[in-house]
Amino acid sequence: MPHLAIDATCLPQYDKLDRPTRERLLAVTRKFRELPIGALLSHPDLRIRPLPAGQDPRIRTFRISDTWTGVMLAPESGETFLLVHLLPRDSAEDWAGDQRHDVNSVMGTLERRDATALERAGERRSAGRRPSSGGARDRPVPAASPAGAAPAAAAPAAPAGGASADGSPAPLFAHVSDRDLARLGVDPEIRDFCRALGGIGELRDWRPALPQDQYEVLSALAEGHSVARVLDEVVAPRRPSVGAVATDDYDTAIRHTRERVIVVNDDQEIEDVLAGEFNAWRIYLHPKQRDLAYRARFNGPAKVSGGPGTGKTVVALHRVKYLAEHLPLGGRVLLTSFTNALVESLKRNLALLIPPELVADVDVVTTDKLALDVVKEVHPDVRLRTDTKGVFANYSRQHRLPYPVDFLFSEYRHVVMAQGITSLDGYLDPDARRGRSTPLSVPQRREVWHAISEARAMMRHSRRLPAEDLHAEAARILDARAGKPYTNLVVDEAQDLHPAQWRTLRAAVERGYNDMFIAGDNRQRIYDNTVSFRRLGIEVVGRSYPLRVNYRTTEEILTWADGILRGHDVTELGETLPEPAGTTRCVLSGPPPELHGAADEPAELDAVADRVRRWLADGIAPGDICVTARTNRLRDSVAAHLRARSLPASIFNPREHAVTDAAGTVRVTTMHGVKGLEFRAVAVSGITADALPQMDHVTSADLDENQHRADLDAQRSLLYVACTRAREHLYVTWHGAPSPFLPT
Structure with a gap:
């Protein structure tokens, strides 16, 4: 009996289908398990058709509805059919006719290329011109978009190849031999094509036309990674564990392409893969x-x-x-x-x-709830305090201390409680304040220690403990058990x-x-x-x-968002050393982020409303759209502005609302509120120089230079988190001067 596999290309398109069309598609996919191959290919309702002669003989189109067509790969041997794409009926055959599927001889994976675009690029090269994506029919079409969509904009970057003898930029891959490219799985057609590329932006512009795995090899090389590293990090994980995959064994190649393809086994799994609760x-x-x-x-x-x-x-x-x-x-x-x-x-x-x-x-449960429950077992009257800095401010004011409250609070959180210091001798240890840029003499340390100790005693006496002290008590109780x-x-x-x-x-x-x-x-x-x-x-x-x-965010969005962190070292989780080198690969591709600067806040809100209206007109459901803002005030302004323009919008509080709520509204929340969530389309608003960084939440460099940098990095990461919540579409706006965190 046939088996069905699903390509990641289908996922964004599935979101565009209405409910009857989705149900029809699910009914169609069931037939792949219910019918033998002969009956499947001849089924009158499916209308499975090969492409005209001269095009990929393995590609078939089939009817989903009067307006939607499916494109699948039907191998000449084996029983695994691959659902490649979902397209409007009037564009499906044109898109399918441009594509060709091959088995990568090195990695054993199935790859798709826009054969028409690459062939025309070769004709231009033969005529003495470099390949270009400027012509209407010659432009590569994003793999997740219908035919005719505009390609992603090229991202500017310096070519990896350095400069030629006359000072002009060398071709992008001049530093990599044909032999090494072949070892990395780049076939002769793509080797010939990539030799004429002049920069990484041009390579990215051609991504939708290039075989997926070969593109990732070329992208890693263009970013400056060595052949050995690309072989280890990109090629080796894709190689089959047992034996090579023959170049005509499409059935095995489909099953081996595990980063982009899912083989489904039953009706529920098909539905889950296409539109399940987890996505x-x-x-x-x-x-x-x-x-x-x-x-x-x-x-x-x-x-x-x-x-x-x-x-x-x-x-x-x-x-x-x-x-x-x-x-x-x-x-x-x-x-x-x-x-x-x-x-x-x-x-x-x-x-x-x-x-x-x-x-x-x-x-x-949250870690704070865990600690509170543990402490309440022994001290039932204890509560969690949320105004800790205010306690330090009152204490400092009453005792006329020479230290700003931000400094005392930072010493409490990042030295005393972070290191679990329980005595004056521990705080006086020369290593206790390692990493703090503001020096303190021994008398000053004594004074700071006593201030922190007395403020903590006041909080213990009130039976309202800050999270840090609550956890210290919980750990003590648990350690004694x-x-x-x-x-x-x-x-x-x-x-x-x-x-x-x-x-x-x-x-x-x-x-x-x-x-x-x-x-x-x-x-x-x-x-x-x-x-x-x-x-x-x-x-x-x-x-x-x-x-x-x-597996979630398009390469165009992630590449742009990575620019937010460019030049700032990312440490390894749980360590103080830089994160180990390595590249993140994206399965999906789509349009580049849109950026919009406005003269003032009303004009910016108008732009956000226009963008949301266009997303809705494009068929994106309201619940698949989120607008984020830096502050609660701006969040409320955005929601009110959208509603005033007859757009379905509601304030989204992640503590109270589930992303699965069928409210039928655009979600409007803060940048903190969107953490851990994802949406098809995200508008990140209010990214102004005043809002990011928000300097009243940043320790002064005069107090502690290292903490100042850490506070700035936290806000930079907040913008990164908000932008990477978008799966397909990202729209970033500001009014007046933009945030310096935005990539240039």
């Missing part, structure tokens, strides 16, 4: 993700890191599933994250992944936790194999917490695993 690439585990999530044994804490969209959260959720299925009698799993909003999202998704009887063995409350612990969005929170977590779970599973990304650290796992007794050496494939 296709969030419920499906690719081989490396599955190995990490379902590995039987880690001999201690394990860490998974990776950029936005690489699947850290879904790996964490599946890890919880595995642990819950293998709990000893009386065991419990803790799944935790930083905020209530993120925890609510984890609860909803976990309930969809595992049955109620397993959910009952899992606690899903003979037994621990949890058998296993899984942490999501780990980058934002304070060292005091990590001490509670470490004390809440028995040490041993599979004790801690940690997922996070320091690029997305929006709070100024710096952590060393080693100093906290969390040893992950030899058990750290990077994820390098982005």
Whole structure:
């Protein structure tokens, strides 16, 4: 019987289908399991048709509805059909006729290229002109868009090839031999084509026309990575584990193309892949993700890191599933994250992944709620304090201290509580303030210590503890217990936790194999917490695993967003050293981000409203659109402005509202509120020089230069997080002077 596989290209298009067309598509896909190949190909309702002679003989089109057509690859051998694309009927055959599918002889993967565009580029080259994407029919069409869509704009970059003898830029790949390109899986046609490219921007402009895996090889080389590194990081992970894949074995190649293709086995899996609650690439585990999530044994804490969209959260959720299925009698799993909003999202998704009887063995709470519950068991009257800085301000004012409140609060959070210092001698230790740029003499340290100690005593006396002190008490209680409350612990969005929170977590779970599973990304650290796992007794050496494939965000959005962090070192999660070198690859492609600067705030809000109206007109559902703002005031202004223009908009509070709510409105929230979520289209508004950075939230450089930089980096990461919530469309606006964080 036939099998059906689904290409990632289909995912953005599926969102454009109305409900009857989606139901029709699902009915069509069921026939791939119900009918033998002969009956399938001749079925009158499907109207499966080959392309005209001279085009790829393996490609077929089939009818979904009166207005939509599917494009699939029907191998000459084997039984696996690949659903390649979903297109409006009047453009499907033209798009399909331009495409050709081949098996990469080095990587064993299935690749698609725009044969027509590449052929015409070759004709121009033969005529003495370099390939160009300037002609209407010769321009590469983005793989996730219907025929005729404009290609992504070229991103300016210096070519990797340096300069020629006369000082002009050398061809982009002049430094790479044909032999090395062949070793990396670049075939003769693409080798010939890429020799004429002059810059990385031109390469990116041609991405939709190039074979996907070969493009990633060329992109890594153009970014300056060595042949050896590209071979190790891009080519080797794609090679089949057992034997080579023959260039005519399309069935095996389809199944081996695991980063872009999902082989589905039943009706529910088909529906989940196309439009399930998690969205296709969030419920499906690719081989490396599955190995990490379902590995039987880690001999201690394990860490998974990776950029936005690489699947850290879904790996964490599946890890919880595995642990819950293998709990000893009386065991419990803790799944935790930083905020209530993120925890609510984890609860909803976990309930969809595992049955109620397993959910009952899992606690899903914030780290602060965990600490509060532990402390309340011993001190029932204790509450969590949220105005800690105000306490330090009152104390400083009453005692006329010479230190600004920001300085005292920073010493409390980033020195005393971060290092778990419990005595004056500990604070006087020469290494206690390592990394602080403001020197303090011994008498000054004594004075600061006594101020912090007395302010903490006041808070203890009131029975309202700040989070840092609450965690210190929780860790003390848990350390004193003979037994621990949890058998296993899984942490999501780990980058934002304070060292005091990590001490509670470490004390809440028995040490041993599979004790801690940690997922996070320091690029997305929006709070100024710096952590060393080693100093906290969390040893992950030899058990750290990077994820390098982005399944959510288009390359155009991620490449632009990476410019927000350009020039600023990203440290490894749980370490103070720079993140290990490596490249993140994107599965999807789409239009570049749009940037709009306005004269004033009303004009900016008008532009946001116009962009939202156009997204809605393009068929994007209101619930798939989000508008973010830097402050609550601007959030409220945006929502009111959209509603005043008859657009369906509502303020979105992640603590109260689920992204699955069928409210039928555009979500408007703060940049903090969108953390951990994703939408097809995102407008990031109010990115002005006054709002980012928001200097009243930044420690003065005169007080502490290092903390000043850390505060700025946290706000820079906040912008990065907001922009990378977009899957397909990103619109960034400001009025007046733009934020200096925006890529130039």
